[in-house]
Amino acid sequence: MAKTLPSSRRKFIKSALGLSSALVLARLAPVWASPLGRSYGELIHSDGPIDLLIEQSPMNVAGKSAFPITLNGSMPGPLIRLREGQRAQLNVTNALKTDTSIHWHGIILPENMDGVPGVSFPGIKPGETFHYEFDVTQNGTYWYHSHSGLQEQVGHLGPLVIEPADGDIGADREHVILLSDWTFEDPHAVYRNLKVAEGYYNYQQRTLSDTFDDIKKQGLADTWKQRSMWNKMRMSSRDILDVTGSFYTYLMNGRDSETNWTALYRPGEKIRLRIINGSAMSFFDFRIPGLEMVVVAADGQPVKPVTVDEFRIGVAETYDVIVQPKDSQPYTFFAESIDRSGYVRGTLATEMGQQAEVPELRPTPERGMDAMGMGMDHDMGSMGATNMDSMAMSHKGHEMASGSMDGMQHQEHAISATRPIAPVIDIKHTKAGHGPGAAMLAENPTSRLNEPGIGLENVNHRVLVYGDLIGAHPWPDEREPERQIELHLTGNMERYMWSFDGVKFSEVDGPVEFHHGERLRLVLVNDTMMDHPIHLHGMWMELENGQYPRPRKHTISLKPSEVVSLQISADAPGSWAFHCHLLYHMKAGMFRVVSVV
Amino acid sequence: MKRVKTLTGLLLLGFASVVSAQHAEDDWPEPMKTSLTGQLMIDRLEISQTDNGDNVVTWDAIGWYGGDEKRLYIKTEGENQLNDGEPSELESAEVLASHLIAPFWEFQAGLGLRGSLDSDVNREHYAVFSLFGLAPYRFEIDQSLTVNEDGDIAASLEAEYDLRLTQVSYLQPRLEVAAALTDALDYDRPRGFNSMTLGLRYRYELSREFAPYIGAYWRQSFAKTADLEAARGKDDSEFGMVIGVRMWF
Numbered sequence: 001m002a003k004t005l006p007s008s009r010r011k012f013i014k015s016a017l018g019l020s021s022a023l024v025l026a027r028l029a030p031v032w033a034s035p036l037g038r039s040y041g042e043l044i045h046s047d048g049p050i051d052l053l054i055e056q057s058p059m060n061v062a063g064k065s066a067f068p069i070t071l072n073g074s075m076p077g078p079l080i081r082l083r084e085g086q087r088a089q090l091n092v093t094n095a096l097k098t099d100t101s102i103h104w105h106g107i108i109l110p111e112n113m114d115g116v117p118g119v120s121f122p123g124i125k126p127g128e129t130f131h132y133e134f135d136v137t138q139n140g141t142y143w144y145h146s147h148s149g150l151q152e153q154v155g156h157l158g159p160l161v162i163e164p165a166d167g168d169i170g171a172d173r174e175h176v177i178l179l180s181d182w183t184f185e186d187p188h189a190v191y192r193n194l195k196v197a198e199g200y201y202n203y204q205q206r207t208l209s210d211t212f213d214d215i216k217k218q219g220l221a222d223t224w225k226q227r228s229m230w231n232k233m234r235m236s237s238r239d240i241l242d243v244t245g246s247f248y249t250y251l252m253n254g255r256d257s258e259t260n261w262t263a264l265y266r267p268g269e270k271i272r273l274r275i276i277n278g279s280a281m282s283f284f285d286f287r288i289p290g291l292e293m294v295v296v297a298a299d300g301q302p303v304k305p306v307t308v309d310e311f312r313i314g315v316a317e318t319y320d321v322i323v324q325p326k327d328s329q330p331y332t333f334f335a336e337s338i339d340r341s342g343y344v345r346g347t348l349a350t351e352m353g354q355q356a357e358v359p360e361l362r363p364t365p366e367r368g369m370d371a372m373g374m375g376m377d378h379d380m381g382s383m384g385a386t387n388m389d390s391m392a393m394s395h396k397g398h399e400m401a402s403g404s405m406d407g408m409q410h411q412e413h414a415i416s417a418t419r420p421i422a423p424v425i426d427i428k429h430t431k432a433g434h435g436p437g438a439a440m441l442a443e444n445p446t447s448r449l450n451e452p453g454i455g456l457e458n459v460n461h462r463v464l465v466y467g468d469l470i471g472a473h474p475w476p477d478e479r480e481p482e483r484q485i486e487l488h489l490t491g492n493m494e495r496y497m498w499s500f501d502g503v504k505f506s507e508v509d510g511p512v513e514f515h516h517g518e519r520l521r522l523v524l525v526n527d528t529m530m531d532h533p534i535h536l537h538g539m540w541m542e543l544e545n546g547q548y549p550r551p552r553k554h555t556i557s558l559k560p561s562e563v564v565s566l567q568i569s570a571d572a573p574g575s576w577a578f579h580c581h582l583l584y585h586m587k588a589g590m591f592r593v594v595s596v597v
Numbered sequence: 598m599k600r601v602k603t604l605t606g607l608l609l610l611g612f613a614s615v616v617s618a619q620h621a622e623d624d625w626p627e628p629m630k631t632s633l634t635g636q637l638m639i640d641r642l643e644i645s646q647t648d649n650g651d652n653v654v655t656w657d658a659i660g661w662y663g664g665d666e667k668r669l670y671i672k673t674e675g676e677n678q679l680n681d682g683e684p685s686e687l688e689s690a691e692v693l694a695s696h697l698i699a700p701f702w703e704f705q706a707g708l709g710l711r712g713s714l715d716s717d718v719n720r721e722h723y724a725v726f727s728l729f730g731l732a733p734y735r736f737e738i739d740q741s742l743t744v745n746e747d748g749d750i751a752a753s754l755e756a757e758y759d760l761r762l763t764q765v766s767y768l769q770p771r772l773e774v775a776a777a778l779t780d781a782l783d784y785d786r787p788r789g790f791n792s793m794t795l796g797l798r799y800r801y802e803l804s805r806e807f808a809p810y811i812g813a814y815w816r817q818s819f820a821k822t823a824d825l826e827a828a829r830g831k832d833d834s835e836f837g838m839v840i841g842v843r844m845w846f
Contacts, residue, residue, distance in 0.1 A: 099626070118628035147628070193805070196636040197845070200805050203764045232733040234701055436666065439700040492700045494731060497665045504665070506631040577628065591629045 048089070050080060052102070054156065055095035061182055062249045062256035068155035068182075069096065069146070076178055076254050076278060077144070077158025084139040084165040090132040092124060099123040099148055102132070103537070103577075104160060105316060106142040106300050106554040109134035111574025114537055116147045119575050119593055123148060139164040140300025141274040141318040143178070150187035152583055153280040155180075161274060162300075170296065171272035171322055175263040179286075179313070179335050179344065181248040181279040191584050194242055195496045203246040204341055204364045205238050229369065233440065235529055237367040238339075239493060240454060242530075242584065243281045245342020250282065252335065252346045260355060261346035267328045271348075272296075273321050277313040280583035283531060283557070284335040285312050285456065286319075288348065289359055291331050293321035295464055299553040301540075302472035311464035312338065312453050314533035314557030316581040319464075323348070330354040338455055338531075340364045365455030370448075371529045371560035372440065419467045420546030422447040425565050427525050428486060434502025434527065438490035442527045442561035449545045453531070453559060471549030475542060477569040481521035485512065489558060489580070489590070491528040496588055498528075498580065504589025511595035512578065514570035522566045526558040532585065533557045536594065538576040541566040555581055570596050635662030636845055640757075643841025645814070649832070652679040655839075661695070668695040670705060670729075672739075675714075684715035691725050702730035709743060712784075721745050721784055735759070749781035762799075769810075771796035787821035800843060808843045 057070045071077025082088050094100045101123050103115035113134045117123030124130045139162040146156035159176045163169065183190060193200040214223040230237050255261040265271050273293070275286060287293075287310035295306045297320035305322075313319055313335075325331060330349035337343065340361045347355050424447070433441050450467040451457070491498045499505070514520060522541065524534060535555040542550040544565040558564060573596050580590035641657040655676040661668045670693040677685035693707030705727040712720035723745040732738045737757040744750050753775045760768040773794040777786040798812030816835045818826050823833035 116628055118625045122622065122625045149630075191632075192634050195634050197805060205761055205764060207761045207763055228734070231735055234731050234733065234735050436697045436700050492665075494701060495665055495697070504631065505629045506627075587629065589629065589631065593628070 050088075050090045052077070052090060052092045053095055054092065054100050054102075056097075056154075061184075061254075062251070063258065064184065066182070066184060069100075069151055070155065071158055074254070075155035076180060077156070079159045079161060079176055080144065081161050081163065082136050083163045083167075084136055086136050088132065088134055088136050091129050092132065093129040094124040094126050097126055099125055100146055100151060100156070101130075101148045102144050103147040104132075104142065104144050105535075106140075106318070107134070107160070108137055108538065108540070108572070111538065111572065111576070114576065116537065116577045119537075119577050136162055138162060138300065140297055140302070141176075141276060141320050142300050143276045143278050143316075143318065145278065147577070150191065150280075150583060150587065153181075153183065153187035153190070155182070157278045159274070159276055159278075169272055170270070172269040173265060174272040174274060175348075176253070177263075177273055177275045177333060177335075177346065178253050179275070179277050179279060179282075179284055180251045180254075181243070181282040182251050183243070183248055185247070187280075187583075190243060190247075191587055194584055195588075198494055198496070199236065199239070201243045201247050202236075202238065203244065204240075204339060205236060206366075226369075229372070233372065235372075235439070235493065237371070238364060239529060240339035240365065240367070240531075241282060241337060241341065242496075242582070244339055245337050248282065248337075248342065250279075250284075250335065250337065250342055250344035252333065252344045255346070257343065257345045257358070261333075262352055262354070263333075263346065263348050264352070265325060265348055265350060267326060267350065268324070270322055270324050273323060274318065275313060275321065276318045277315055279315050281315065283312060283314050283338040283533075285310055285338055286333070286335045287311075288323060288331050288333055289357070290329075291323050291325055291348075292462075293323055295468075296320050296322055298469055298551055299555060301552050303551050304470040304472055306464060306468045306470075307462065308464040308468075309461035310456070310459065312456065312557075314531065314555060314581075316533050316535055316555040317553075317557065330356040332356045332358055334359055336361060338365075338453070340455065362455065367454060367529060367560065370446075371454075372442070419450050419465075422449050422467070422546045423544055423565065425523050425563055427523060427563055434488060434490045434499075437492055437497045437499050437504065438488075438502045438527055439492040439494065440527055440529060442525060442563075445525050445527075445561050445563040447564070448559045448562040449543075449564065451559065466543060466551075467545050467547070469543070469545060469551035470547040471542075471551050474549040475540070475552060477519060477571075479519040479569075481519050481567055483515075483518060484521045484523060485514075486523040486525065487512070487592075489524065489526045489528055489532050489534070491530065491585070491590070493529070496584070498585040498588040498590035500590060500592055505591040506589060508592065511575065511593040514568070514594055514596045516570055516573050516596050518570045520568050520570060522568055523563065524556070524558055524566070525563045526560055529560045530582075531557055531559055532590070533581040534579070535581045536568070536576065536578050538572040538574070538594075538596075539568055539570065541568055572596055631664065633662065633664055635660065635668075638843075638845040640843055641841055642844070643810075643839045645837040645839040647835050647837040649835070651681070653677065653837070654679060655841075663695070666697045668703070669693070670695050670707070684713050687711050687714050689725075693725065693727065695729065699730075701732075702728060705729055719784065732756075745781065745784075747781070747783070748779070749784070749786070750778040751781065751786055752776045752778060765802040767800045767802075769796075769798045769800055769812075771798065771814075785822070785825055787825065789821060790819045791822040792816060792818045796839075798839070798841075806845050810839075810841055810843060812839050812841075813837065814839060 052071050068075040092102050101115045101117050111120050113132050114120040142160040144160050145152045159178050253261045328350045330347050333346040335344050345358050450465050452463040452465050456463045487500050490502045533555050540552040542552045576594045578592045578594045579586045637660040639658045643655050645653050653676050657674045660671045673690045674688040689711050691707050691709035693705040695703045695705040698704045707725050709723050709725045723743040725743045727741040729739050739755045741753050756772045758770050775791040777788050780788045794816040796814035798810045800808045800810035802808040814837050818833045
């Protein structure tokens with residue numbers, strides 16, 4: 001494998017190597033996650049063919065013996081570094097006992113190179129080598145993972161970075177931060193537990209003492225009203241992540257918090273952090289206490305810089321941020337699961353062995369009535385002083401007549417007045433609902449693009465919202481959509497059924513049809529109480545968040561009872577997967593094939 | 598017959614076209630495989646001491662296998678009074694086909710058996726229809742209607758509620774009501790409400806799958822049922838303490 005690095009980079013490596021000789025961590029997990037960051041030549045960077053060997057091998061994960069799927073001996077797999085404009089050639093050899101595959105997440109490529117067994121190709125049989133070859137027409141931060149069964153959960157994933165054609169990454173140094181969730185359990189057992197025992201992994205449920213606390217705080221009548229709403233629905237307001245930190249070991253570049261993955265920097269440098277959420281089931285809130293982050297790309301695509309202190313990263317999303325520490329103190333990379341059941345941290349330091357204070361986990365948030373899609377138009381009087389802290393107010397918040405306004409006022413501050421409002425979409429809801437596979441129907445779904453999400457409503461620093469994202473430049477197709485397709489995200493938590501429009505993948509009677517060459521609007525309505533990261537293969541989705549240019553994404557996270565609209569150019573002929581990127585939701589049936597004909 | 602065949606052919610054809618619409622080549626695998634699953638839930642396996650000093654072992658178990666909508670259930674309940682020299686009393690052993698009719702409700706139909714475990718004398722065969730699921734406020738409900746070979750109709754209701762005290766401990770009130778819509782004197786079920794049992798159990802999960810508990814129950818027999826029991830020298834009400842375990846596989 002030829003490593004070709006521009007000479008300016010070589011000089012950089014020399015000086016970077018001078019920083020520290022310690023590479024002690026490199027034996028534990030991926031060698032690419034070098035403390036020195038980009039350009040320490042252990043990553044796979046090649047204009048020629050890249051060979052990847054997929055096998056299952058014993059490895060130490062978080063201090064315990066595990067048996068993950070490794071790629072070229074590491075879990076997560078090697079950092080694959082390509083350059084915009086090159087022709088990528090990747091030979092993937094399957095040394096597992098079962099079929100496998102690699103999907104290049106977020107990459108625009110021909111249908112037969114997309115790596116989804118049954119949709120784009122037959123999969124890679126044991127002992128076989130599949131040759132992927134495609135033109136690299138984009139740059140940015142992406143990742144790759146198995147699209148076969150539940151392999152992604154056991155480590156079959158890795159980072160994929162594409163350098164811009166001019167090689168300018170807009171920073172002096174870069175580090176990849178790949179977040180993942182590891183379980184020592186067999187993923188099929190995890191799936192079964194979710195299926196047969198609702199709440200199996202949730203050790204943050206409401207208990208009697210929470211009810212007493214609520215009564216103390218807001219009185220018996222209001223507590224009763226609130227609890228009865230949830231209990232009538234037979235749902236839990238603490239149902240935030242299906243599999244929690246009580247079972248998962250969260251990893252940063254394959255290392256747990258104890259191991260403390262460390263990235264090195266020199267004061268004054270501009271550092272580009274490429275943050276990838278390669279988890280199977282976990283949304284994270286990412287922050288670096290004491291250091292502001294300038295978001296410059298979302299899902300690999302450049303956005304106008306936004307300065308934030310924290311951002312939420314849905315499963316399969318990526319964000320690029322620039323940080324520029326002026327002093328030489330260490331900083332903590334803190335990725336906290338959104339239900340606050342756990343975290344993983346790493347350190348940004350000038351020397352190995354340093355560490356900064358690790359923040360406490362924040363209290364478990366609680367879903368408000370907004371999650372039920374009651375919207376704000378409902379009679380708030382009857383809801384009384386509903387738990388406003390947890391209720392993210394939409395822009396209609398000022399219509400509220402009563403209740404404790406504290407939480408709401410915070411919210412009004414948090415939402416900048418300059419943020420535009422996403423277009424209002426009329427959605428169709430049949431009163432009949434979506435059948436027994438859908439336990440809920442968001443009667444009054446709203447745009448929630450300007451809300452930071454559950455648990456972040458009242459933090460006293462800047463949190464990124466989708467409404468902040470502005471594309472760095474206009475995209476080539478400026479036509480108005482000619483056609484609208486509406487899909488509803490549906491589920492029944494009790495039986496762990498997940499689907500679109502109440503119909504599981506195994507029961508749908510055909511693909512979602514896009515006409516080749518058309519510009520269309522895809523409207524997604526979340527009729528569930530969970531957040532879902534929805535991923536379209538093969539084509540970009542331009543998020544209609546009221547900004548221009550629109551940001552474009554490969555994965556869009558929907559909050560409970562949210563409606564979003566996306567513009568899509570159906571320019572990629574063939575069959576493409578379209579699914580929820582929560583692994584077990586996809587497995588349960590929240591998956592469709594989009595056919596561009 | 599011919600029409601049936603044609604219809605079946607058409608159905609199969611329809612099915613085939615559905616399958617091929619899903620992925621590009623027929624010999625490719627399905628991108629997402631649905632899997633069947635199942636569970637054996639021993640909701641109660643307990644020993645109770647009644648206020649008459651009797652010791653009774655009780656079981657109450659449900660097993661199911663299937664997909665999201667269609668499942669096969671087996672349900673069994675029964676008890677054995679220790680040291681009374683009599684065989685176990687099978688309250689029910691049922692096999693049911695179940696269909697999900699609403700997000701939280703299954704309609705189930707099947708066949709059942711109840712009576713003494715060793716003699717055929719009081720063995721009763723019946724058809725059973727159940728509405729099984731989760732009522733608003735999260736009450737777990739199993740209501741059944743049974744019809745035996747003689748046409749005797751009986752109804753029963755079981756309701757449980759889990760009040761979460763901590764993340765691993767629960768207080769569980771439990772209600773069981775039995776009624777007969779017709780006189781079935783051969784089986785000691787005179788028409789009317791037969792009995793009601795109220796229970797309260799405190800359960801502690803050592804793991805999600807294994808949770809020992811302690812508790813108490815109170816059973817009251819009504820009207821003619823009470824008379825029948827009085828004739829046998831039994832009280833019309835009974836109180837007992839229980840210790841047991843809830844487990845599933």
